[in-house]
Amino acid sequence: MHNAYFDFAAPANEPVYAYAPGSPEKAALKKQLAAFKATQADIPMYINGQEVRTGKTVDLRPPHEHQHKLGHFHYGDASHVNAAIDAALAARAQWAAMPWEQRAAIFLKAAELIAGKYRYHMNAATMLGQSKNAYQAEIDSACELIDFLRFNVHYVSEIYRQQPVSSAGVHNRLEYRGLEGFVLAVTPFNFTAIAGNLPASAAMCGNVVVWKPADTQVFAAHEFMKIMIEAGLPAGVINLVYVDGPVLGDVVFKHPDFAGIHFTGSTGVFQQMWKTIGENIQRYKTYPRIVGETGGKDFVVAHKSADPAVVATALARGAFEYQGQKCSAASRAYLPGNIAQEVKEKLVAQLKTMKVGTTEDFSNFINAVIDERSFNKIAKYIDNAKQAEGVQIIAGGKYDKSVGYFIEPTVIETKDPKYVTMCEEIFGPVLTIHVYDENKFEEILEVVNTTSPYALTGSIIAQDRYAINLATDKLVNAAGNFYINDKPTGAVVGQQPFGGARASGTNDKAGSAMNLYRWMSARTIKETLVPPTDYKYPFVQEA
Numbered sequence: 297m298h299n300a301y302f303d304f305a306a307p308a309n310e311p312v313y314a315y316a317p318g319s320p321e322k323a324a325l326k327k328q329l330a331a332f333k334a335t336q337a338d339i340p341m342y343i344n345g346q347e348v349r350t351g352k353t354v355d356l357r358p359p360h361e362h363q364h365k366l367g368h369f370h371y372g373d374a375s376h377v378n379a380a381i382d383a384a385l386a387a388r389a390q391w392a393a394m395p396w397e398q399r400a401a402i403f404l405k406a407a408e409l410i411a412g413k414y415r416y417h418m419n420a421a422t423m424l425g426q427s428k429n430a431y432q433a434e435i436d437s438a439c440e441l442i443d444f445l446r447f448n449v450h451y452v453s454e455i456y457r458q459q460p461v462s463s464a465g466v467h468n469r470l471e472y473r474g475l476e477g478f479v480l481a482v483t484p485f486n487f488t489a490i491a492g493n494l495p496a497s498a499a500m501c502g503n504v505v506v507w508k509p510a511d512t513q514v515f516a517a518h519e520f521m522k523i524m525i526e527a528g529l530p531a532g533v534i535n536l537v538y539v540d541g542p543v544l545g546d547v548v549f550k551h552p553d554f555a556g557i558h559f560t561g562s563t564g565v566f567q568q569m570w571k572t573i574g575e576n577i578q579r580y581k582t583y584p585r586i587v588g589e590t591g592g593k594d595f596v597v598a599h600k601s602a603d604p605a606v607v608a609t610a611l612a613r614g615a616f617e618y619q620g621q622k623c624s625a626a627s628r629a630y631l632p633g634n635i636a637q638e639v640k641e642k643l644v645a646q647l648k649t650m651k652v653g654t655t656e657d658f659s660n661f662i663n664a665v666i667d668e669r670s671f672n673k674i675a676k677y678i679d680n681a682k683q684a685e686g687v688q689i690i691a692g693g694k695y696d697k698s699v700g701y702f703i704e705p706t707v708i709e710t711k712d713p714k715y716v717t718m719c720e721e722i723f724g725p726v727l728t729i730h731v732y733d734e735n736k737f738e739e740i741l742e743v744v745n746t747t748s749p750y751a752l753t754g755s756i757i758a759q760d761r762y763a764i765n766l767a768t769d770k771l772v773n774a775a776g777n778f779y780i781n782d783k784p785t786g787a788v789v790g791q792q793p794f795g796g797a798r799a800s801g802t803n804d805k806a807g808s809a810m811n812l813y814r815w816m817s818a819r820t821i822k823e824t825l826v827p828p829t830d831y832k833y834p835f836v837q838e839a
């Protein structure tokens with residue numbers, strides 16, 4: 297019995313804990329970090345609610361201390377992907393038929409568990425597994441994940457409430473079905489919140505899901521999966537597998553019941569997936585929904601009226617928080633000649649105070665990059681810059697992987713606005729600056745707009761309102777998230793729906809109703825209350 301409309305009102309954003317010296321939250325987090333470090337985790341896959349161990353294990357190690365083992369996870373193969381799909385499809389009918397308020401309660405309970413007794417589990421797992429400092433973990437694996445769960449429950453309720461009009465004698469209604477098949481969620485290493493949200497948002501809408509996280513994010517993904525099970529998620533609704541990407545793709549993209557992909561990761565991987573889906577289109581029972589949020593080459597453009605301290609701080613935080621491993625991270629900056637020197641001096645002074653090291657030492661602002669492959673790739677960009685003509689390293693430039701994958705926050709200055717580090721996504725603590733003639737603001741906006749194929753985030757920093765207006769207009773398609781007098785990172789669920797266009801993705805805005813519509817397939821039902829019994833039009837006269 298559910299004879300009522302149940303209300304899921306708009307929530308407030310989860311408050312961010314400060315982890316100040318001597319605070320109880322800092323003590324609790326330190327305790328959980330020590331507990332994880334003292335244990336060897338044995339992490340299974342979850343298929344049909346069962347823990348699956350293959351014996352083929354992969355070690356988990358903190359990127360900032362690669363000689364320490366946190367444990368291992370069990371790696372699967374094509375047979376596990378098939379089993380996960382079978383389990384999902386078997387769970388589908390019952391899950392899709394469950395009344396919304398019952399489904400919603402599971403995700404709201406998960407949010408409560410993360411906000412309360414598992415907050416430090418989520419944050420400590422993210423700090424150790426992905427090398428995020430306490431603040432960066434708190435805004436991700438606690439607050440943003442909680443917000444995704446709570447706000448999406450509210451948005452789904454709002455969507456379900458939307459109904460068509462009915463003319464006299466007719467009752468029209470819209471039913472928001474889940475997709476007919478299973479959804480694949482493929483998630484990145486850099487945000488625990490995104491990893492949790494991609495399977496959860498689809499499942500919330502009545503879908504069943506196969507979820508594959510990045511290998512380097514499994515430690516925290518596993519904590520989230522355990523919380524979902526404790527919150528009451530039925531067996532088979534979300535099936536968590538750890539497999540090689542191409543092995544996964546080979547099974548999923550050939551399956552007739554493949555109904556959609558919820559992806560976040562790099563542009564190349566997404567484009568390859570899209571191509572494969574296109575090649576297999578005739579195999580599917582339904583046109584798959586393809587949702588992908590991908591790379592960025594995010595800009596900060598300062599106007600000659602900007603306050604140099606504001607620009608320097610937006611760059612220090614926007615480019616270097618979480619070692620620049622945010623899709624939104626500022627990685628190219630355009631500084632007007634009149635304030636460039638002052639901005640650079642202030643920025644370099646701020647960077648000198650940023651300590652680099654482990655996440656367990658809370659005084660470190662910068663931690664390690666995710667793995668050796670990423671370290672080597674970033675180091676190569678730095679090495680090339682050291683030798684390039686017209687290019688100068690004005691801060692950082694050193695790196696060392698003997699203990700952890702540490703790279704100093706590095707600032708490159710180039711005379712060429714199309715130098716490679718102004719164009720390509722590096723995904724590390726490297727910012728490139730180009731100084732332009734302060735009287736050529738409109739021309740530089742054109743350069744900003746045409747330099748990279750991406751359009752994810754970007755900022756204009758200025759005091760002059762005409763300049764702000766001009767940049768807002770000229771850069772209309774250059775960023776899906778556009779900031780005025782702020783850094784281009786740190787979108788908050790419910791406040792700045794997130795996503796970019798061009799090569800940055802399908803711009804379906806995670807943490808908004810726009811995203812949730814993609815996981816629904818509406819059925820229109822028209823009911824005629826007193827059906828006609830004569831075929832003739834009412835206005836046709838007898839001859």
Ligand SMILES: NC(=O)c1ccc[n+]([C@@H]2O[C@H](COP(=O)([O-])OP(=O)(O)OC[C@H]3O[C@@H](n4cnc5c(N)ncnc54)[C@H](O)[C@@H]3O)[C@@H](O)[C@H]2O)c1
Binds near residue numbers: 482560568592
């Ligand atoms: N736009 C956004 O909202 C957003 C958010 C976070 C990260 N990102 C982007 O993600 C990237 C960094 O994350 P990453 O390094 O985890 O990305 P990635 O593309 O290497 O991996 C993402 C996921 O895809 C899987 N994968 C890789 N190759 C695959 C294949 N051939 N078939 C199937 N799956 C495959 C990975 O195992 C992982 O689970 C950056 O480009 C960043 O800009 C974008």
Ligand SMILES: N[C@@H](CCC=O)C(=O)O
Binds near residue numbers: 486786788
């Ligand atoms: N939503 C995050 C970025 C997610 C991508 O890595 C931000 O706005 O900084």
